[in-house]
Amino acid sequence: MPNPIEFYFDFSSPYSYLASEKIDAIAAKHGRKVKWKPLLLGVVFKTTGAAPLTQVPLKGDYSRRDFARSARYLGVPFNLPEKFPVATQAAARSYYWLHDQDCDLARRFAHAVFRAYYVDGRDISDPATVLELAAAAGADRAALAAALETPEIKDRLKREIEAAMARGIFGAPYVIVDDEPFWGADRLPQIEMWLESGGF
Amino acid sequence: MPNPIEFYFDFSSPYSYLASEKIDAIAAKHGRKVKWKPLLLGVVFKTTGAAPLTQVPLKGDYSRRDFARSARYLGVPFNLPEKFPVATQAAARSYYWLHDQDCDLARRFAHAVFRAYYVDGRDISDPATVLELAAAAGADRAALAAALETPEIKDRLKREIEAAMARGIFGAPYVIVDDEPFWGADRLPQIEMWLESGGF
Numbered sequence: 013m014p015n016p017i018e019f020y021f022d023f024s025s026p027y028s029y030l031a032s033e034k035i036d037a038i039a040a041k042h043g044r045k046v047k048w049k050p051l052l053l054g055v056v057f058k059t060t061g062a063a064p065l066t067q068v069p070l071k072g073d074y075s076r077r078d079f080a081r082s083a084r085y086l087g088v089p090f091n092l093p094e095k096f097p098v099a100t101q102a103a104a105r106s107y108y109w110l111h112d113q114d115c116d117l118a119r120r121f122a123h124a125v126f127r128a129y130y131v132d133g134r135d136i137s138d139p140a141t142v143l144e145l146a147a148a149a150g151a152d153r154a155a156l157a158a159a160l161e162t163p164e165i166k167d168r169l170k171r172e173i174e175a176a177m178a179r180g181i182f183g184a185p186y187v188i189v190d191d192e193p194f195w196g197a198d199r200l201p202q203i204e205m206w207l208e209s210g211g212f
Numbered sequence: 213m214p215n216p217i218e219f220y221f222d223f224s225s226p227y228s229y230l231a232s233e234k235i236d237a238i239a240a241k242h243g244r245k246v247k248w249k250p251l252l253l254g255v256v257f258k259t260t261g262a263a264p265l266t267q268v269p270l271k272g273d274y275s276r277r278d279f280a281r282s283a284r285y286l287g288v289p290f291n292l293p294e295k296f297p298v299a300t301q302a303a304a305r306s307y308y309w310l311h312d313q314d315c316d317l318a319r320r321f322a323h324a325v326f327r328a329y330y331v332d333g334r335d336i337s338d339p340a341t342v343l344e345l346a347a348a349a350g351a352d353r354a355a356l357a358a359a360l361e362t363p364e365i366k367d368r369l370k371r372e373i374e375a376a377m378a379r380g381i382f383g384a385p386y387v388i389v390d391d392e393p394f395w396g397a398d399r400l401p402q403i404e405m406w407l408e409s410g411g412f
Contacts, residue, residue: 060269069260070382074393084412085402182270193274198398202285212284 016045017203020176020186022053023100023136026079026092027197029126031185033088034200036119042207048111048122050104051173053097053184060182064097082197089131098129098137105165106142108172110151120149216245217403220376220386222253223300223336226279226292227397229326231385233288234400236319242407248311248322250304251373253297253384260382264297282397289331298329298337305365306342308372310351320349 017039021028032048039046057063065075076092083090103125111118124145128134134141139160147153159165176186180193187194187203192211194203205212217239221228232248239246257263265275276292283290303325311318324345328334334341339360347353359365376386380393387394387403392411394403405412 060271062268068262068382070377070380071260073380074382074395077393078395078399081402081412085405177270180270180273182268182274193277195274195278196398198396199278201401202281205285212281 014044015190016047018047018049018188020049020051020181020184020188022184023050023103023122023125023129024097025053025184026090026130027082028185029090029130030083030086030088030197031187031200032123032126034086034197035185035187035203038200038204038207041204044207048107048119049172049176050100050107050122050169051176051181051184052100052104052169054099055173056177056182056184059177062183066096086197091130091133093129093133093135095135095137098135100136101169102139102142102160103136105160105169106146106156108168109156109159109165110146110149114150117150121146121151124149214244215390216247218247218249218388220249220251220381220384220388222384223250223303223322223325223329224297225253225384226290226330227282228385229290229330230283230286230288230397231387231400232323232326234286234397235385235387235403238400238404238407241404244407248307248319249372249376250300250307250322250369251376251381251384252300252304252369254299255373256377256382256384259377262383266296286397291330291333293329293333293335295335295337298335300336301369302339302342302360303336305360305369306346306356308368309356309359309365310346310349314350317350321346321351324349 017035019031019035021032036046066072079092080090107118107122110121125136125142128141128145129136136142143153143157146156183195185195185197187199189203189206192206217235219231219235221232236246266272279292280290307318307322310321325336325342328341328345329336336342343353343357346356383395385395385397387399389403389406392406
């Protein structure tokens with residue numbers, strides 16, 4: 013069995029959402045699994061000096077247009093939420109806690125969070141929304157609510173982000189195939205070619 | 213005859229070079245011409261606060277890898293020059309001067325400059341190199357050398373850059389199809405779909 017592909021993302025990143033709707037199918041076509049890894053771009057951007065795209069002069073308006081057009085190009089439903097970007101600590105911490113118990117449950121939860129934000133315009137920064145989505149995916153809501161109050165769950169996410177940055181990750185989505193890094197939803201075609209040819 | 217596509221670029225931008233090898237053929241397939249417009253990213257970046265990719269923490273190493281991989285993906289010969297990025301005033305000013313006389317000559321010159329830099333590793337910031345490439349493309353070397361000393365040729369490039377920024381252009385390559393803007397060589401597939409469908 014070949015190595016799983018690693019998929020780093022932020023639940024608030026539009027291009028991460030677009031990639032999240034495609035990456036599993038691309039990997040499966042080539043007999044690969046995908047390891048999903050949420051992180052917080054806000055923490056990463058403190059190191060790189062980057063800012064959310066929509067806040068960069070001139071680039072902001074273009075980005076809004078490109079998010080929507082790229083979604084149409086990929087055939088993925090998309091609405092830019094009014095509140096954007098949002099903090100995704102609760103969602104990311106919940107993901108790792110759920111994943112430790114049941115990785116299929118964690119995957120269903122991750123899709124539900126992305127779609128709640130980018131299709132239904134819900135506020136995924138609100139822990140109550142996150143708990144509701146987790147419960148709907150099959151999680152124990154009370155146990156997750158209790159876990160979210162512990163220092164362990166915060167440390168876990170912190171360590172994951174530190175490990176990602178130590179690997180050189182500076183943005184999202186960021187996909188690693190064996191040792192080859194790909195940044196951006198627009199690199200999906202290169203990822204496909206890489207998987208098909210074993211590198212090019 | 214439909215409107216020409218506009219193609220904004222910097223001769224020192226690797227992704228601009230990659231797009232330059234593809235954009236005319238993509239346009240021609242859909243009965244379109246392309247208007248090439250060199251600009252200076254250094255001037256644009258003063259407004260947006262951006263920096264050359266290779267100088268951004270963490271992003272630098274990735275970018276070098278992505279330049280070369282994207283070139284292989286597109287089937288375009290590419291070597292990152294030792295001296296990178298370089299100032300491209302002489303090349304950009306020469307382009308507009310040549311274009312006022314003969315647009316085919318200007319196009320041959322532009323391809324020659326990109327390839328001299330990204331295939332042969334020549335220093336295109338050196339006006340002597342630029343003059344040699346222009347002469348080889350069929351230009352009057354002495355007349356161009358004289359023109360490069362005039363304030364008119366400097367003003368012309370300045371005005372072109374100001375006009376581009378007034379249109380919201382913040383990076384390169386930047387392609388406008390009718391009123392739709394596309395940033396990045398990785399948007400070539402979306403440009404193709406746009407031309408094919410008349411918008412999506």
